[in-house]
Amino acid sequence: MKKDSSLKFEHPLSGLYWRIAATFFLLLIITGIAYIYITVQTSRIHYEEVNQLLNRQIATHIAEQSNPYENGKINKPALEETFQRLMAINPSLEVYLLDIDGNILSYYAPHKKVILEKIRLDPLKKFLQTDGMEYILGDDPRHPGETKVFSAAPVYNEKIITGYFYAVLTSEEYNSVLKSLSSNFFIRIGIRSIILTLLATLIIGLFIIGIITKNYRKVFEVMQKFKQGDLDARVNVQSKGDVKQLAVIFNEMADILTENINKVNAIELLRRELIANISHDLKTPVSVIQGYAETLQMKELTLTDSDRRRYINTILQNTQKLEKLVNELFELSKLEANQVVPKMEPFSISELANDMYNKYQLIAKEKNILLETELSKDLPPVYADVSLIERVMQNLIDNAIKFTPEGGRIMIRTQRYDHIVEIIITDTGIGIPENEKGRIFTRNYRTTDNFIDLKDSAGLGLTIAEKILELHDSSLKLISKEKSGSSFSFSLPIYETK
Numbered sequence: 001m002k003k004d005s006s007l008k009f010e011h012p013l014s015g016l017y018w019r020i021a022a023t024f025f026l027l028l029i030i031t032g033i034a035y036i037y038i039t040v041q042t043s044r045i046h047y048e049e050v051n052q053l054l055n056r057q058i059a060t061h062i063a064e065q066s067n068p069y070e071n072g073k074i075n076k077p078a079l080e081e082t083f084q085r086l087m088a089i090n091p092s093l094e095v096y097l098l099d100i101d102g103n104i105l106s107y108y109a110p111h112k113k114v115i116l117e118k119i120r121l122d123p124l125k126k127f128l129q130t131d132g133m134e135y136i137l138g139d140d141p142r143h144p145g146e147t148k149v150f151s152a153a154p155v156y157n158e159k160i161i162t163g164y165f166y167a168v169l170t171s172e173e174y175n176s177v178l179k180s181l182s183s184n185f186f187i188r189i190g191i192r193s194i195i196l197t198l199l200a201t202l203i204i205g206l207f208i209i210g211i212i213t214k215n216y217r218k219v220f221e222v223m224q225k226f227k228q229g230d231l232d233a234r235v236n237v238q239s240k241g242d243v244k245q246l247a248v249i250f251n252e253m254a255d256i257l258t259e260n261i262n263k264v265n266a267i268e269l270l271r272r273e274l275i276a277n278i279s280h281d282l283k284t285p286v287s288v289i290q291g292y293a294e295t296l297q298m299k300e301l302t303l304t305d306s307d308r309r310r311y312i313n314t315i316l317q318n319t320q321k322l323e324k325l326v327n328e329l330f331e332l333s334k335l336e337a338n339q340v341v342p343k344m345e346p347f348s349i350s351e352l353a354n355d356m357y358n359k360y361q362l363i364a365k366e367k368n369i370l371l372e373t374e375l376s377k378d379l380p381p382v383y384a385d386v387s388l389i390e391r392v393m394q395n396l397i398d399n400a401i402k403f404t405p406e407g408g409r410i411m412i413r414t415q416r417y418d419h420i421v422e423i424i425i426t427d428t429g430i431g432i433p434e435n436e437k438g439r440i441f442t443r444n445y446r447t448t449d450n451f452i453d454l455k456d457s458a459g460l461g462l463t464i465a466e467k468i469l470e471l472h473d474s475s476l477k478l479i480s481k482e483k484s485g486s487s488f489s490f491s492l493p494i495y496e497t498k
């Protein structure tokens, strides 16, 4: 299936090229035929107009030269003879005598082919009114429904109009000669010029289409490369217009795609590292619990009471570690999946700091660390999620205690600025080396200091704190000097009543 689609993709432009070429060729043929048709029609009308203008007086001459009446009656044989003579001299003529209503009274037709009995008088009268200067078509007595150029003149009998002479100027004979000549002529001229024009235009057209599609072909080639996995493939099109736009859009799209692929790869790498670290972190307490539980089971009868108590204590401690780790993981995954929505409310940051002080004082004392507070007086309430901020402070104080050796000091301070309050937790602990400063906020990063007990440390505390502060449009700042302690701070907005 895959192969099929790539095959289809490989030749899109040869298809496009030939489709454009075929359409172009078809258009050329249609234009050629239309051109010939229009030329033939226009030249025919033009010829008829000239013919009518030149011969408009013919009927008048006939009327002047011949008198159709003899003793008040029409002399048909004499007339027919006149008509025959006229048509012999000018074979393009067909002459008729009409009565006052347009009925055909007399004519000469060698093959008796006259079909109409009556001619419409409207065109005839119009001809007489305009003296034949306009292009007017009248009935063709031999072909009902057809019209032709003609000449007409009134016939008088004792000064009264009794009828008309009606001369069709392009007789049937004339027409058949013209037809055979003209069709041959036009077909010859037409076909030759069509073929020549088509050939010339086709060659030039194909050449131009080739040039136009060449740039598109370039774009498609690069797309093909990109599709096959060359993520660095970009189009370098100098031309302007649509192709350039296509190239620019493709390049931008490729940049975004590559960037996203790199991001996904980086995330995937982090995820794998995280899973490896977490499994390691989970494994340690689990194997401790398992080992001690098994020993308890095996030596149930021989164990002293104090040993049993010690074993059970160790199991409990490790269970707590496991619980802490699982909880932190759960918390972080919820934060990363944006499932935590902070419940913003005004609260007193001094009160929270005091609560933390009370909570941690005993733990600090146990480690012989002095925990102090230095809170600005009359602090206005801040606007944040109190339980999330409590979590941030907890993580920072936990770390401060963890990384400060006995006899050290930890200070919780608040500092008011215009619209914010800064919370600073400073310790006199091991500090953070310059080269590790950038990494402590990443998941699973833990100090490499060998003197620190990292058994219950998963390297998630700062990452969680940072994520929570992100939700408050804030961030964690670190000031630290190696060997002389660290200082973590963050700020929260003051609650403004409007």
Ligand code: ADP
Binding pocket: 395, 399, 400, 403, 427, 429, 430, 431, 432, 440, 445, 446, 447, 448, 456, 457, 458, 459, 460, 461, 462, 463, 485, 486
């Ligand atoms: P954990 O404390 O569980 O190891 P954290 O994400 O809270 O994970 O901290 C990551 C690392 O940052 C620690 O392992 C330590 O190297 C460094 N760190 C954090 N707080 C302090 C501190 N107060 N003093 C010195 N190092 C610290």
